Amino acid sequence: MKPVFTIRPATVHDITKVLSIAAEHDLQIKSPERVRNEGFLVSAYSREFYMKHLRRLTAACAGDEVAAFTLTFMFDELPPEVKDGPRVQSVIGNRPYMMIKQVGTSLQWQRSGAGRALYRHHLSTIDIPVFAPIVTATKNVNVTSIAFHESLNFHRVETFKDELGDEISGLWCWQPSGK
């Protein structure tokens, strides 16, 4: 039986665990096999960054333990460090949206439903589109993230390429029903 996760706003006491989950998924430390099986994160944010944006962090807990987290921003509060804003805007124009900038599940809790519990929490309380940027560069496609997002009814809406025409990333979008 899969565990039940409690979803709650993160607190200052969770930041160390958030940093350790993010570090577990740092692309730089992963073998190609781990990249393929576990997914990865490319934005290495600092403790100061997470502290500054604490109210944008949400935790999924198994008992007292933080098993997974999300970092989300509304369209009008994206900090300069988050570079995907203009890309999303090129798709949606000036309409409101939410961006899930990071989602990470601790290695020991992967595939236990923690990520899904976090997303269900966010998606059940929002009535605007939700975007998730995913790295799809040929060398490092985040197949785990794509499978995860598509299982939650996110669909690819855009592909971004570099100046040589090589794919860098894609944008996945979830739409509230009826919109």
Ligand SMILES: CC(C)(COP(=O)(O)OP(=O)(O)OC[C@H]1O[C@@H](n2cnc3c(N)ncnc32)[C@H](O)[C@@H]1OP(=O)(O)O)[C@@H](O)C(=O)NCCC(=O)NCCS
């Ligand atoms: C992507 C990630 C957040 C998914 O979190 P998770 O808690 O392991 O996912 P869940 O257990 O909630 O999975 C929900 C569904 O997503 C899909 N899914 C998740 N991981 C998958 C995988 N490795 N392969 C195929 N499908 C997968 C499945 O449909 C799964 O449902 P099921 O287990 O009932 O079949 C997690 O793998 C992770 O932290 N990866 C590293 C960081 C990362 O890649 N973040 C995304 C950056 S864009």
